[in-house]
Amino acid sequence: AKAQGKNSYHYFTHDMQKAAIKRISLLNDLRYAVKNNELFLEYQPIVCFNGTKELKAEALLRWQHPQKGRIPPDDFIPLAEESGLIIEISNWVFEEVTKRIKQWRISLSKDVQISINTSPSHYFNQESNITEWLSLLLDKGLSARSILLEVTENLLMEADADVSRKLFQFRQAGVDIALDDFGTGFSSISYLKKFPTDYIKIDKSFVNSMTDVSNDKVLCEAIIVMAKKLGIGVVAEGVETQEQFDILNAMGCDYAQGYLIAKPMHICDFETYLKEN
Numbered sequence: 001a002k003a004q005g006k007n008s009y010h011y012f013t014h015d016m017q018k019a020a021i022k023r024i025s026l027l028n029d030l031r032y033a034v035k036n037n038e039l040f041l042e043y044q045p046i047v048c049f050n051g052t053k054e055l056k057a058e059a060l061l062r063w064q065h066p067q068k069g070r071i072p073p074d075d076f077i078p079l080a081e082e083s084g085l086i087i088e089i090s091n092w093v094f095e096e097v098t099k100r101i102k103q104w105r106i107s108l109s110k111d112v113q114i115s116i117n118t119s120p121s122h123y124f125n126q127e128s129n130i131t132e133w134l135s136l137l138l139d140k141g142l143s144a145r146s147i148l149l150e151v152t153e154n155l156l157m158e159a160d161a162d163v164s165r166k167l168f169q170f171r172q173a174g175v176d177i178a179l180d181d182f183g184t185g186f187s188s189i190s191y192l193k194k195f196p197t198d199y200i201k202i203d204k205s206f207v208n209s210m211t212d213v214s215n216d217k218v219l220c221e222a223i224i225v226m227a228k229k230l231g232i233g234v235v236a237e238g239v240e241t242q243e244q245f246d247i248l249n250a251m252g253c254d255y256a257q258g259y260l261i262a263k264p265m266h267i268c269d270f271e272t273y274l275k276e277n
């Protein structure tokens, strides 16, 4: 038993070592990717249940690795966050998004609101210039309503007075704030009390299981009812079927996002979408 224990210990360290090497090499690749324009954005439309023609979409980061192909954001964003590279990446996202919004306004005469995912480091890191984002927006001649900042619970969990002050500044300037992945954390509801929120995004795990797990349907409905009473807009994410769409619509949900409406699109396809809507 002792020998076996020793062996498994060796295997364990060996695997850990392999994983660590893999991470370091991916991080090096990511550093290079930022400089080498391997990162790009896809846009996923968000539509209004009541048929209002508001043009909204979420910007989703993509990495086309020259050898390894597409690397999912869930694999490289945590790495970017731990290494601090997320600051540079997010500033690029912000630049890119605002440049496009301006372009669409001029060349297509379309006013689009783009949601940007933000990371904890934006609000905590001293180097971050998220506070400059506001002046950059206005410098470009864009209104604060052109962007929406999505924040997740893991950000708010560690948040202090400084973070809520930054969020409050944005909101006061007219930037919409959405609480992303709502319902997946331990204290989603208490954040509604502490932080300014214009929208909540019901996590796709609830929406996906809504038609099989009756509790999840009840939870969705309760979230919608609560949000309405608080004057908060509700976006359902991960809407994949007409059945889910119809149920959410009947519950009074405000916006839908998901494969049923559209998958995240390459910018060219998104521009076609804008022209048609």
Ligand code: C2E
Binding pocket: 044, 059, 060, 061, 072, 073, 074, 077, 093, 117, 118, 119, 180, 181, 204, 237, 238, 239, 240, 257, 258, 259, 260, 264
């Ligand atoms: P998220 O913010 O919750 O984004 C929604 C995810 O759900 C996206 O995955 C999207 O492609 C996927 N999705 C959309 N509709 C459906 C659907 O109908 N069914 C299913 N099963 N999935 C759907 P993606 O693009 O892989 O992004 C994963 C996460 O990476 C995002 O989760 C977000 O937390 C993070 N992320 C993406 N872009 C950025 C970024 O620019 N900055 C930061 N900080 N995080 C980002």
Ligand code: CA
Binding pocket: 058, 117, 150, 180
């Ligand atoms: Ca999001």
Ligand code: CA
Binding pocket: 180, 181, 201, 203, 204, 237
């Ligand atoms: Ca989400």
Ligand code: CA
Binding pocket: 181
């Ligand atoms: Ca998520």
